[in-house]
Amino acid sequence: MPRLKVTIVGSGNWGSAIAKIIGNNVASSDDFDPTVTMYVYEEIVEGKKLTEIINEQHVNVKYLPGILLPPNVYAEPDLVKACEKADILVFVVPHQFIHRICSSIKGKIKPSAVGISLIKGFVQAENRGIQLISALIKDMLQIEVSVLMGANIASEVAKEQFCETTIGCKDSFTGSILKKLMQSENFRVTVVDDIDTVEICGALKNIVACAAGFADGLGLGDNTKAAIIRLGLMEMIQFVDQFYSGANLATFFESCGIADLITTCYGGRNRRCSELYVKLKKPLKEIEEEYLNGQKLQGPLAAEEVMFMLEDKRVVDKFPLFSAVHEVFLGKMPPEKMLEVLRNHPVHK
Ligand SMILES: NC(=O)c1ccc[n+]([C@@H]2O[C@H](COP(=O)([O-])OP(=O)(O)OC[C@H]3O[C@@H](n4cnc5c(N)ncnc54)[C@H](O)[C@@H]3O)[C@@H](O)[C@H]2O)c1
Numbered sequence: 001m002p003r004l005k006v007t008i009v010g011s012g013n014w015g016s017a018i019a020k021i022i023g024n025n026v027a028s029s030d031d032f033d034p035t036v037t038m039y040v041y042e043e044i045v046e047g048k049k050l051t052e053i054i055n056e057q058h059v060n061v062k063y064l065p066g067i068l069l070p071p072n073v074y075a076e077p078d079l080v081k082a083c084e085k086a087d088i089l090v091f092v093v094p095h096q097f098i099h100r101i102c103s104s105i106k107g108k109i110k111p112s113a114v115g116i117s118l119i120k121g122f123v124q125a126e127n128r129g130i131q132l133i134s135a136l137i138k139d140m141l142q143i144e145v146s147v148l149m150g151a152n153i154a155s156e157v158a159k160e161q162f163c164e165t166t167i168g169c170k171d172s173f174t175g176s177i178l179k180k181l182m183q184s185e186n187f188r189v190t191v192v193d194d195i196d197t198v199e200i201c202g203a204l205k206n207i208v209a210c211a212a213g214f215a216d217g218l219g220l221g222d223n224t225k226a227a228i229i230r231l232g233l234m235e236m237i238q239f240v241d242q243f244y245s246g247a248n249l250a251t252f253f254e255s256c257g258i259a260d261l262i263t264t265c266y267g268g269r270n271r272r273c274s275e276l277y278v279k280l281k282k283p284l285k286e287i288e289e290e291y292l293n294g295q296k297l298q299g300p301l302a303a304e305e306v307m308f309m310l311e312d313k314r315v316v317d318k319f320p321l322f323s324a325v326h327e328v329f330l331g332k333m334p335p336e337k338m339l340e341v342l343r344n345h346p347v348h349k
């Protein structure tokens with residue numbers, strides 16, 4: 001069987017961390033081409049092209065400093081060139097850029113390619129609903145798309161600290177190939193076929209993380225945070241039940257569900273920036289620019305996308321925590337009022 005060529009579309013914090021795992025895995029397997037191409041959105045860092053720095057020093061000095069990438073990971077600034085020969089496309093860009101990426105490579109990739117999305121977020125659909133990122137990629141590129149989501153803070157994965165993750169994949173053969181590509185000693189993969197639930201968990205947990213950040217900003221303790229995690233989980237389950245029925249409840253107990261909620265509500269960027277939003281009372285855009293050095297938040301945008309749909313379907317009252325996060329970011333609700341939302345949550349009535 002010819003070796004499968006892998007391209008990583010994205011090179012941010014998570015894109016670079018996963019490139020380390022994929023680079024090591026393809027180098028030690030006969031199933032894959034030994035060189036991994038990583039599409040890098042070109043920028044100048046300290047007077048030099050980021051692609052040149054990565055290819056010479058094997059470090060993404062801007063988005064994952066201090067971590068050595070395997071030398072077989074090749075940074076490519078030309079998106080079409082990076083993707084045209086790939087058999088497996090690993091999509092890992094902040095979700096606000098995926099539509100543009102797909103437009104650029106539409107009709108220019110192998111028809112037999114398969115995709116896997118590591119992107120946590122939604123896109124707004126024309127019918128005032130939301131579309132899953134995997135569905136957008138599938139529609140635009142006409143390829144099968146699996147997903148990978150889990151309790152995976154990139155900096156910890158890059159340091160090879162133990163964690164688990166979940167691949168959602170309908171086809172068991174593709175699932176086994178993707179597992180071979182992604183799993184390592186300290187990055188353990190479970191494959192499930194409940195693909196929509198896996199992806200929705202990844203997108204919605206970022207909204208809950210913002211609420212956890214507000215609680216930290218208000219100086220509230222671990223009990224309150226645990227309540228936010230629990231109520232957030234209830235809303236995630238309710239959301240899937242209402243809009244994507246047929247989910248397996250067990251999926252929420254995989255790494256993509258409860259585990260990602262926990263890690264993100266304690267350690268993630270959405271949590272951290274939401275805490276700063278409450279403490280510094282500055283616009284979120286300013287906080288993102290000042291504290292994330294080009295990395296992008298996904299939670300506030302996901303809250304906006306989800307609320308757009310919930311308002312249209314007139315079911316906002318069933319999702320008071322998601323709604324509160326959006327209202328706080330819009331400046332329509334003071335963060336302190338989130339406590340009232342928790343107190344009066346429908347599960348307490
Ligand atoms: N970082 C994590 O810990 C982590 C873990 C799991 C999942 N994720 C998810 O992975 C996805 C990607 O996150 P990340 O952490 O790799 O990215 P990031 O937050 O580090 O974002 C920076 C990336 O965006 C790119 N970028 C900036 N402007 C762009 C443009 N106009 N077009 C295309 N690219 C542009 C930059 O070049 C850089 O590669 C997100 O959906 C995130 O939720 C992140």
Ligand SMILES: O=P(O)(O)OC[C@H](O)CO
Pocket residue numbers: 120150151152153154206209260263264267268269270271298
């Ligand atoms: O840093 P965050 O908030 O984008 O979360 C990172 C990952 O999604 C955690 O699994």
